[in-house]
Amino acid sequence: MIEVEHLSKIYGSTTAIEDVHFSVSAGEIIGFLGPNGAGKTTTMRILAGYIPASSGTAKIAGYDVHQQSMEVRKRIGYLPENPPLYLDLTVESFLHFVAKIKGISAGERSQKVQNAIARCQLKDKSRTIIRKLSKGYRQRVGIAQAIVHEPPVIILDEPTVGLDPRQIIEVRHLIKSLAGEHTIILSTHILPEVSMTCDRVTIINRGKVVTSDTPINLMEQLQGNSGYEVEVEGNLDSILPLLSQITGVSQVKVIQSEIVKPNRNVLQIVCRANSEPGKEIAATIVNQGLGLYQMRYTRPSLEDVFLELTTEDLMVASDEENTTMNN
């Protein structure tokens, strides 16, 4: 449904995105995840036909977003980072206005507006002037204007930014409820957003796609970083080498030293992929006469994946900046 190949955008001397590529199948929700300045908004705006790419192609439902932009616009709903709402109109009259400019015939308009109001749970607010709505409700109006013409593809740029925690949950539920009927691409810099809402995630960093996969597969890539966190009391000198020798253990680190009590430490025991030597670890600690106060199995989170994929680049970036500053 969405095919992006070798897409680049250069603003003057800034390369905002470079050789970006990904695809989205019909009915999927994909998250476009990246830190600030990674190039998310630039990509969303190119897909929505707001700005042209410098090179490369993007197609939606087989139509080129630049060369066949009118065909594309009929098939997409776009929620920009700051949705353009007419604050002095009521929700209903604003949606009627949007439906009209999106070319919906007068006969069909009322029905489509009412559908969008129902989908976005705006019935109670349909006669309210937009200016009087909370940020969460305004965001729903933003989504309603994106879906009023029932486009197969919805493009959402940072749809939960600036909302409070309850509004965030409500908007995420709303987005999830639109999946299946619609193909959705949403950009975000918030990690839980993609694991909660999306089938797949494309991670972008400094304008380039770093990886694209399901949240679960990405976490499995880091399987080797799963392990145990244990809180022990006693002398660590003899226990650390013994723990390191257990089959399946790749690394033992002291991550908290004597925080709770003197002589009490928290260890992180990193294990190799597909190994769970929990029994041996507990037995070794107890047999050495140390106190075992807590032990839990830890898996990598999507955050770990994200950091692993983006940190090296950020460190290179900060090294480059330091070098430039020193020169």
Ligand SMILES: Nc1ncnc2c1ncn2[C@@H]1O[C@H](COP(=O)(O)OP(=O)(O)OP(=O)(O)O)[C@@H](O)[C@H]1O
């Ligand atoms: N109109 C513009 N003119 C010049 N540079 C721009 C323009 N728009 C974006 N950029 C630059 O392009 C890069 C990517 O910006 P973009 O807004 O696409 O990133 P983003 O991932 O959406 O970040 P954020 O989450 O902070 O909005 C940044 O370095 C930004 O400063």
